[in-house]
Amino acid sequence: MQSALYDALAARLGPKGVAADPQTLAPHLEEWRGRHHGRTPFMVMPASTDEVAFVVRACADAGAAITPQGGNTGLVGGQIPDGEVLLSLKRMNAIRAVDAVDDALIAEAGVVLSAVHEASARADRLFPLSLASQGSATIGGLISTNAGGVHVVRYGMMRDLVLGIEAVLPNGDIFHGLKSLRKDNTGYDLKQLFIGAEGTLGVVTAAALKLFPRPRAHAVACCAVERAEDAIALLHFIKSETGALAAFEIMNRESRAMTVRNVGRRDPFPDAAYVALIECEAAGEDGLRPVLERALSAAISENLAQDAVIAQSEREAQDFWALREDISAGHKPEGEQISSDVSVPVSKVPAYLAEAETAVRAVLPGARIVAFGHAGDGNLHYTVAEARKGSGAAFPRERLNEAVHDIAVRLGGSISAEHGIGVARRSDFERYKDAQSIALMRAVKTAIDPRNIMNPRVLLG
């Protein structure tokens, strides 16, 4: 059966479109951090929407499930097959159009995010989604996981940046929703179904993305902050006073210390309980830096921050950002740990940090808490590491996970702010998501994919 399917697909897609040798498959079956390992009868690499439609229809007819894959940068295993046919979108990598007047760019699913950034910049426009894996992550995957990143506080998540979608449905039909319209109220907004669906409702093949005027002025600052309450008050103050806030990240002392130690980054305020990393941007050259300086001075005199430094060069701005971006690399070598991707309403961030610390220490008194992330969106990557690397002491992974997630949910938050569910968060999803929502999701899934062809182990499982 699989062999007949392979032959049919190979006949249509040609030798560049199919692969079954272990060497070619290997990098597609391994999650980049090594946390998920997969298997597949074969991989298909269609080069056009019609070829994707052919693949999906053939698989559906053969009863073979499909796992779509973009840049293989997902963090919850949703892109790794476990027996499904692996559908790589990497050959669909054309930018079909860039229009600065429409403020729209049409990219195929396999286009890498950094290529979208470059094409936008060439048209003097900005595509604002920005995250660590932007050199590998693809548009199809970013849409399918509703990616977030560091500029959500100003521009929203991927869902907010999509004008139109072209997708192949689970029966092989093509959904033609690739419009660059700002307004279209002709019925249900079907493109929303595919955004954040983790490949369970179809295969995104292309998208029309929102562009913005390219800001000509940037200013990046680090602030030393003693209390989480002050960090959130600072966020509110800077957002309101400047109207120009584009990123607001926090890093607790442990997160920076590990990054300094293990990656060699510089921490401008090593003694501060928190460092807030602030980025502002504006259309025009003049005025942004004085506005930010004034706001930071006022914040310091109000005791929202103890000290602040504004980057004096592009190089210094990059150094500030490197401290933040290397936190993951910074704590990776520190032994046993659990990581998370929680969110709470922004005003609840201080309560979260206080309550989570108490709960974590009740489970594991000597735990090292690495708390950092997108505080401007209420999104923390809250990581708990064992007291000492290689201590050999028992590491109560499950109980720590529960402690971290219970408090997020109790504060009206989410157990997966931007990474999605995939397979890694399936049990958390079933534990924390209300039954009503799960039932509604299943109703939608059954309506669109009645034969459960699309990424069937992921999300709803």
Place this chain on the structure above:
Amino acid sequence: MQSALYDALAARLGPKGVAADPQTLAPHLEEWRGRHHGRTPFMVMPASTDEVAFVVRACADAGAAITPQGGNTGLVGGQIPDGEVLLSLKRMNAIRAVDAVDDALIAEAGVVLSAVHEASARADRLFPLSLASQGSATIGGLISTNAGGVHVVRYGMMRDLVLGIEAVLPNGDIFHGLKSLRKDNTGYDLKQLFIGAEGTLGVVTAAALKLFPRPRAHAVACCAVERAEDAIALLHFIKSETGALAAFEIMNRESRAMTVRNVGRRDPFPDAAYVALIECEAAGEDGLRPVLERALSAAISENLAQDAVIAQSEREAQDFWALREDISAGHKPEGEQISSDVSVPVSKVPAYLAEAETAVRAVLPGARIVAFGHAGDGNLHYTVAEARKGSGAAFPRERLNEAVHDIAVRLGGSISAEHGIGVARRSDFERYKDAQSIALMRAVKTAIDPRNIMNPRVLLG
């Protein structure tokens, strides 16, 4: 049957919660422009989410269909019952919470938009959705129709302004999605189902809305523009140069002349083919006006505009806006006419205006064309009036409608940018929407509302 249902609902909701007398029902059965007249066995006015759930469950059990109604300001008849039970949300009018740090406001469905504006302003925040009917339109209706208005170019449509939704499903269950989170990737984003669904998938009972820092500076300008191409080039230039564009409307000469004549408004540039109305805003007091002045001077020297005037007072800014807002009142007394709500990609606005004029004049040589609207979003309210009021000549309504819509669709546009489908655009919807999309919508509708209880004549019909 209806009588038993009425008795059961009256017993639960009390005398304030039900009405069947013609005098009370009358204003709810008449569309405000008199274009749709309805009928209903009775109206229910639940005062809480639990009461809404009771009503929907009771109606579903009795097989009685429901039409939800907010402020009765809809323009396509979706809120007017024709035999359905009328469910008015007007008693659910509490603002449950305003949080300036979360930048979130929780309002029940019956809260009027202007009340949300006022509550936001009291917290020094902005809720940016703004449209002519804001003194009557309610949050539930604005969500159910994915309302647009004049600030979409900066803040997006209602869909972009909703953080969470509470809704009653067609079986009477309550969907608890009333979160104020900026990020939550735990499965399908179910709230999207209810936004723009025109009451066909459930009853929105409350929503968490996004707030923004309240801009302290505003600048409003009118520009005289000779060609539609120049208007769009001006839009692009002002958007890019200022980074502060909050509204960009255009009005052709006919639209302004009728408004001057019939409403008594002042037109700053009566001879101009188009007037572009521009609003900019910024967080801080200083700098906005000089930035706009500089941009407009540059635009004039580039021949994108012939002349421009910046409002020197709040009063003058209001006068500029009044010319735009009274255009509907301006052409209403001008005899037979068709109106539309088309959108095209922004860059296609000039092509639309040229091609539509040719097509309209081919159908009705002396037609007067009233072209105005949200050019910044590619959304035009393109109206065609008979050559002379009361001429008695045949007015080829259907052929004009087709001409106006055919061209929008041919240019990749929409036949209903912001008003929705309701009943008024049902035949256009079936004519222009692709079969694939309609099939997908029906699949979703059947999955969520298998008994077709919710607003069954509307949208999918």
